Amino acid sequence: MTSLSSPMTPAVLELQNVSVTFGAHGVLRTLSLQVFRGETLVLIGESGCGKSVTTKLLAGLLHPTHGRVLWHEKAVTELSRREIRQRRLKYGYLFQGGALFDSLDVYENVAFGLRENTRTRENEIRDIVQLRLRDVGLPWTAARKRPSELSGGMRKRVALARALALSPEVMFYDEPTTGLDPVMSDVINELILETRSRQPVTSIVVTHDMTTVRRVADRVVMLYPLARLQPGEPQIVFEGTATEAFECPDPRVHNFVYGEAGERLKELAA
Amino acid sequence: MSAVLPETPGVTIFHLVGRYTIDAVRAIGSLTLFCWRLAGQVWRIPRAKVLWPIMYDVGVQSLPVILVTGLFIGMVLAVQSYDTLKVMHFESRIGSVINVTLVKELGPVLAATMLAGRVGSAIAAEIGTMRVTEQVDALDALGADPVAYLVVPRFLACFWLIPALTILADAIGMFGGWFVSTCILGVSSHFFWLYSDSFVTAYDVVSGVVKSLFFGAAIAVIACHRGFHCGSGAEGVGRAATEAFVYSFIAILVLDFILGIFMLQAYRWLFGGPISLF
Numbered sequence A: 001m002t003s004l005s006s007p008m009t010p011a012v013l014e015l016q017n018v019s020v021t022f023g024a025h026g027v028l029r030t031l032s033l034q035v036f037r038g039e040t041l042v043l044i045g046e047s048g049c050g051k052s053v054t055t056k057l058l059a060g061l062l063h064p065t066h067g068r069v070l071w072h073e074k075a076v077t078e079l080s081r082r083e084i085r086q087r088r089l090k091y092g093y094l095f096q097g098g099a100l101f102d103s104l105d106v107y108e109n110v111a112f113g114l115r116e117n118t119r120t121r122e123n124e125i126r127d128i129v130q131l132r133l134r135d136v137g138l139p140w141t142a143a144r145k146r147p148s149e150l151s152g153g154m155r156k157r158v159a160l161a162r163a164l165a166l167s168p169e170v171m172f173y174d175e176p177t178t179g180l181d182p183v184m185s186d187v188i189n190e191l192i193l194e195t196r197s198r199q200p201v202t203s204i205v206v207t208h209d210m211t212t213v214r215r216v217a218d219r220v221v222m223l224y225p226l227a228r229l230q231p232g233e234p235q236i237v238f239e240g241t242a243t244e245a246f247e248c249p250d251p252r253v254h255n256f257v258y259g260e261a262g263e264r265l266k267e268l269a270a
Numbered sequence B: 001m002s003a004v005l006p007e008t009p010g011v012t013i014f015h016l017v018g019r020y021t022i023d024a025v026r027a028i029g030s031l032t033l034f035c036w037r038l039a040g041q042v043w044r045i046p047r048a049k050v051l052w053p054i055m056y057d058v059g060v061q062s063l064p065v066i067l068v069t070g071l072f073i074g075m076v077l078a079v080q081s082y083d084t085l086k087v088m089h090f091e092s093r094i095g096s097v098i099n100v101t102l103v104k105e106l107g108p109v110l111a112a113t114m115l116a117g118r119v120g121s122a123i124a125a126e127i128g129t130m131r132v133t134e135q136v137d138a139l140d141a142l143g144a145d146p147v148a149y150l151v152v153p154r155f156l157a158c159f160w161l162i163p164a165l166t167i168l169a170d171a172i173g174m175f176g177g178w179f180v181s182t183c184i185l186g187v188s189s190h191f192f193w194l195y196s197d198s199f200v201t202a203y204d205v206v207s208g209v210v211k212s213l214f215f216g217a218a219i220a221v222i223a224c225h226r227g228f229h230c231g232s233g234a235e236g237v238g239r240a241a242t243e244a245f246v247y248s249f250i251a252i253l254v255l256d257f258i259l260g261i262f263m264l265q266a267y268r269w270l271f272g273g274p275i276s277l278f
Helices: A049-057 A079-088 A107-115 A122-135 A139-144 A150-163 A182-198 A210-216 A242-247 A251-258 A264-268 B013-041 B048-058 B060-087 B091-132 B135-141 B144-182 B188-198 B202-228 B233-271
Strands: A011-022 A025-035 A040-043 A066-069 A089-094 A170-174 A202-206 A219-223 A237-241
Touching: A011 A202, A025 A049, A025 A066, A025 A079, A025 A202, A040 A210, A040 A251, A049 A170, A049 A202, A079 A242, A089 A150, A089 B135, A107 A122, A107 A139, A107 A210, A122 A139, A122 A182, A150 A182, A182 A202, A182 A210, A202 A210, A210 A242, A219 A242, A219 A251, A219 A264, A219 B060, A237 A242, A242 A251, A242 B188, A264 B048, B013 B144, B048 B060, B048 B144, B060 B091, B060 B144, B091 B135, B091 B144, B091 B188, B091 B202, B091 B233, B135 B144, B135 B233, B144 B202, B188 B202
Parallel strands: A040 A202, A040 A219, A089 A170, A170 A202
Antiparallel strands: A011 A025, A011 A066, A219 A237
């Protein structure tokens, strides 16, 4: 897969020296990251290293303790509430567990963003919902089902249909294949690729799944847990293509991409 | 000299006082900011499709518990006050004792307490579950303000319906008191209503309803706040539901005291008379 990103292209989303702490617990430390138009950036790293927090920062769902988040080269803190809302509508977010609204059926879930933010007529909403459900391979008969009646794979696909309903320019996928069987994981990977081929969308994918990394990544960034870094060491331990990630000599990257424990068990026991 | 706790060496009573003080200040600040956010959104009435199911849940679904509570308050008041009044040969005045106590104090307070348990805990658990499963973040990501979508309809439902439910609790309580007094204790129905009419004023009824407006608002704000700041996992949701009830109950008692004083003073300012606490 060829990289669409270029250092010459202005970044669509950017983190500048961002730090995040929850109480006394630090998650991110002076992290800087740029996301370029049209690229698929994959964030990898051990559980608890701050991948999801990084994604939520980029999407404006969290605010950093220190540092700046930039959308189209403008700091989010300098935007008005209305501008933030308008820009956020251009960002679709697929949450880890789907985050479907339990009180609404599939149809209402997919239509939610349209109803809340646009004056689209009911027959048009119906057409869009139908189209989005078809895009993710769900039958129209699923439209009146409740989230509790759906399997894990179906929930993820409904959540994807909901995120795509407003035709976003940037898509965030938070562990899109976690908890799914290998076939359904591949279906989700295929949908990520199809979404990109259908419309020019910038994608940020958080995953542990190296198959997903191989299939969708233009650029891979690996984060390392803050607690295991030396003072002053950068939190991004790898940045490059998927092929480079698999050839990286750094044992931290090598162990992660090949799923090898190495000395980890001894470290945990110590 | 600092008292060292045996279970946690090094942690003194001063550390604990400091920690609880910081936690309390932080909680009050967080609740104030939450109220400020709510105040900015509460004027925008939610869509009927969002509001009606919540009003149904808060209002209609609470009817059985409210009716049972009201009925038994009235009946217990009759049983408890009869003997004392009989000793003084005032048993015919039992209606005034029951109904004044009911509309001014026990009706609003006990109805609100029951609703804090039924409605407040349910609101905290529902919003808490939404927080834990990232549904609150999903609202934000889909361009809906979580406060406007989740808190405003619940606040309005509690604010409008808890006073209505209190009036029903008062009414059924009066019936319960009348039933026990007249059918079991043998008090004349005529005197029951005659003395009720003499002693229960419109101001008593209004002051009870005004109290319940505040109780309704407090239950909604506290329950939604606990849900929004819920800890992770099932334990966090359970804790949020428990805290919603406990804090609401404390708020009801504190508000009852403050509003009780205010209502007495207001009566004096409006109508004059001997009632004054200061």
